[in-house]
Amino acid sequence: MQRLQAYKYELMPDGQQARQIRRFAGSCRFIYNKALALQKERYEQGEKKLGYAGLCKRLTEWRNSAETAWLADxxxxxxxxxxxxxxxxxxxxxxKRADLPRFKKKGQSDSFRYPDPKQIKLDHGNNRLFLPKLGWLRYRNSREVLGVVKNVTVSQSGGKWFVSIQTEREVEQPVPQATSAIGIDMGITRFVTLSDGAFYAPLHSFKRHEGALRKAQQAMSRKTKFSNNWKKAKARVQRIHSRIGNARRDFLHKASSAISQNHAMVCIEDLQVQNMSRSAAGSTENPGKNVRAKSGLNKSILDQGWFEFRRQLDYKLAWRGGWLVAVPPQNTSRTCPCCGHVSADNRKTQAQFLCVECGFEENADVVGAINVLRAGHARFACEVSGAVMPPAAGTHRSDSGAAQCLH
Structure with a gap:
């Protein structure tokens, strides 16, 4: 089977190359904004939207125009x-998968992509990479690139430039090394609770750096906008944001790798994170309730990175031949795993579960994970047998060979 994988490294360009990279990123941003303005103008005039071929013709005109001749560089x-x-x-x-495209700003998500592998040369032994009109660039070689290079993306983050090399290679059909199944309950106090009782404590990356970030933002607000001191203060804010994101990604990768390596099937709640973290402020006519408490909850949910964790579990289980099964989250923490009684009174506190029917007592997150696992097993059995069962949004079967390893 074919596997697409990206390898990301930090670039170490010299002064001239760094200036060229900034120019290229600026040219791409300019073209994006100019094409977007053209599309909006055509819409206001009642004309049809230009497709990719039509925009490429306009790009040729812009590159040959005397006003924007610098695009040819x-x-x-x-x-x-x-x-x-x-x-x-x-x-x-x-x-309806995203909002209307917006204009790009300088310094936000600056990037550009080389799609033709024939123009790209990778000298892994000498830690360098050749890109058109940039020449040979040095990069921090942290691991070997496996497969054939398909495309290269250059991007900026925290004042540094990075290169992402996407490759394609043939791998054998994955067979899970583990044969166990596990249920997962996501939470705030405990980031992940497993059905066997183990749990991962949350990192709280943003909360750890919130004080330093607040001081850096206050210092930037006191500077004259666009002055040299303001740019230095802005760079400090960007570095803190970069540190927060790097720490969160590292934590999520380690947790998702450990779970996908030790289990062949992972059952997870189908949480709608966007809806759960929606603002409760309301409007002037209909103001919201408990806005301050809901704002703190939203911040904690987004700080955990639930969606990114699920995304990483998805592809890592697929690489190892496992299954990721998403189940509806309704009543998973209110159902007694011993007698099946469902009641809100079973969970009178956030952490403790006590069944009012049979007296079963356990941590509420562990109970939720056990119920998620049982629901996942039922959904898995229906998929294998072909029985009709309403699918949960996001239910994913990573590999058909996983059915044999679980039976």
Whole structure:
């Protein structure tokens, strides 16, 4: 089977290369904004939206125009990829998967992509990479690149430039090394609670750096906007944000890797994180209730990175031949795993579960994980037998070979 995988490294460009990278990123941002403005203008005039081919014709005109002749200094393929990104953004908007495309700002998600592998050269032994109109660039070689290079993306984060090398390679059909199944309950006090009683304590990456971030933002607000001191203060804020994100990603990768390595099937609640973290402020006419408490809860939910954790579990289980099964979260923490009695009185406190029917007592998160596992087993059995069962949104079967390893 074919496996697509990306390897990310920090670039170490010299002064001239760093200036060229900034110019290329700026050119891509300019093309994106210009094409977006053109699409909005055509919409206001009642004309049809231009497709990717039509935008590429306009790109040629812009590159040959005397007013924007500096666009010719940038490689054409990254500019074309920018138009593809805009076309994809409109497609997601019309499919109601995303909001309307917005104009890009300088310094926010600066990136560009080389799609042609024939123009890319990777010298892994000498820790360098060749890119069109940039030449050979040094990078911090932290691990070996496996597979054939398909494309390269250069991006900025925290004042540093990074390169992401996407590769494709043939791998054998994965067979799970483990044969066990586990249920997972997501929470705030405990980030992940497993049905066997083990749990992962939350990292609280944002909460740890919140004080330093507040001071850095206050210092930036006192500076004259766009002055040199303001730019330095802004760079400090960006570095703190980068540190928060790096710590969270590292924690999520370690937790998801450990779980996917030790279990062939993982059952997880189908949580709608976007709805759960929606603001409760309301409007002027209908103000919300308990806004301060809900705001703190939303901040804690987003600080955990629940959606990213599920995404990582999804592809890591697929790489190892396992299954990720999402089940409805209703009453998972209110149902007694011993007698099956469902009642809100079973969970009078956040942490403790006490069945009012049979007296079964256990940690509420462990009870939730056990019920998630049972629901996952039932859904898995229906999928294997072909029985009709309403699927939970996001239910994913990573590999058909996992059925044999579980029976």
């Amino acid at each position: 940038s490689p054409v393929h990254p500019l074309q990829q920018t138009l593809k990104d805009l076309e994809r953004a409109y497609t997601n908007f019309f499919a």
